Structure formats: structure tokens, C-alpha cells
Amino acid sequence: MSTRSVTPASGERQRDADRTRAEILDVAQREFARHGYAGARVDDMAALMRTTKRMIYYYFGGKEKLYLAVLEKAYAEVRKLESAIDVRHLAPVEAIRTLAELTFDHHEAHPDFIKLVSIENIHQAEHLRESRMLADLSGPVADLISQILDAGRASGDFVAEADAVDVHMMISSFCFFRIANQYTFGVLFGRDMTAPEHRARHREMIGDMVVAYLTGAGRGGLREGGN
Secondary structure (H helix, E strand, O other): OOOOOOOHHHHHHHHHHHHHHHHHHHHHHHHHHHHHHHHOOHHHHHHHHOOOHHHHHHHHOOHHHHHHHHHHHHHHHHHHHHHOOOHHHOOHHHHHHHHHHHHHHHHHHOHHHHHHHHHHHHOOOOOHHHOHHHHHHHHHHHHHHHHHHHHHHHHOOOOOOOOHHHHHHHHHHHHHHHHHOHHHHHHHHOOOOOOHHHHHHHHHHHHHHHHHHHHOHHHHHHHHHHO
8 A cells, every 4th residue: 555755845835835825814814804805905915915816816716715715714713712721621610701801812912803703794794604614613612602601500600591602792792892893982982992001901891791690690789789
């Protein structure tokens, strides 16, 4: 039985191809986030890379497929981050707080991701629907949260009849809003939500919110106040 060997030359060509694809995706992500799907131009991306439109099409087949590849890369990165949480070795409260804080950190560090999601919502997820990969990516985070919720109910830490997707929405909405609405919010309320002096408080706040909801602390406080 023979095995196919990879020559140094072919291995280097593959590495060059991988580097080129990665560079195209990085440039395309910035351009799509800055100009939107309709406004971004492949010619401009090629100029920024000092390559040709033909080369970009060689790797990705066209503007729509390139945009879809950018979306897949952006979503895959956040899902990879979530999957790194070791649920088996964290107490449920610590696990859900860790997930909230990691989401907070990711969204703050990747404003282009926020812009891309906003753009795709403007298009009513028209392009996202075309990706089998993106459809499959929703499962792992829901499964992760379900594991944390199950562990929390078993330990008695969580009393809320919480749904995994609802908890994901709760975490995402706070972290997303803080970045996506920073300019309009700043004009209306005179506060830069992303300013360094607010960061630690906001990061702790999202953890406290989700933990309070799951442990029933908020509802318990209301009952005590009513008595």
C-alpha cells in the first residue's frame, strides 16, 4: 500500500495559498464592515492587497461567496471562544459568568464582528441562510448553555426555568448593544459606553444580571420588598 507524500514544494505552495486566503479574508472583513455588502468593492480589496480581482475570485468565486466566507470566519471565531469553556470543571455560577465575560471581551475586541452582524440583519440574514456551516454553528453554544443550566438545576444553584437560547440572547444583547449603539447612545446620553472607566463595571454587570436571573435573586428581592 503506497502513501502519497507531500514534497517541500507542494507543501510551501499550500502554505502560500493558506496565507493568501487568510489575507484576503482579513481585508474583506474590514471592507465589508466599513462599507456594507453593497458598498464594498472587490476592486478596492484587490488594491489594498496589491493583487488582482481575478486572484480573489480564484480563491472565493465571487463577491457573495467572499462575503459569506467572512461571515463564517467571524462566527466561527466566537464559537471557538465559547467552546473553550471547561464546563465539567467549573461550578455552574462560575461557568455562566465566565461565558458572559468572554462574550463581553470578544465583542469589545472585535467591533467588525458587530458591524457585520448588523449589516446582515439589514439584509434579513439573506446571505447567512445560504451557509450550512453557519446553521450548524448555532448548536454548540445552545448545547453549552444547556449543560450549564442542567448542572445548575441539579446543584440547586439555578431556580429559573430558563431556556438556553433566551440566556444566550440575554448575554449577547447587552454585549452587542454596548458596541453597536455606542455612538447614538453617546450623543443622546453624553456617555461613551466603551470608555475605559466603564469597562470593569459593565463586564461585572452582565455577569451579575445573568446570575441573578438564573438564581432567582431578582425575583426574591422583589418579593421581600413587597412584604
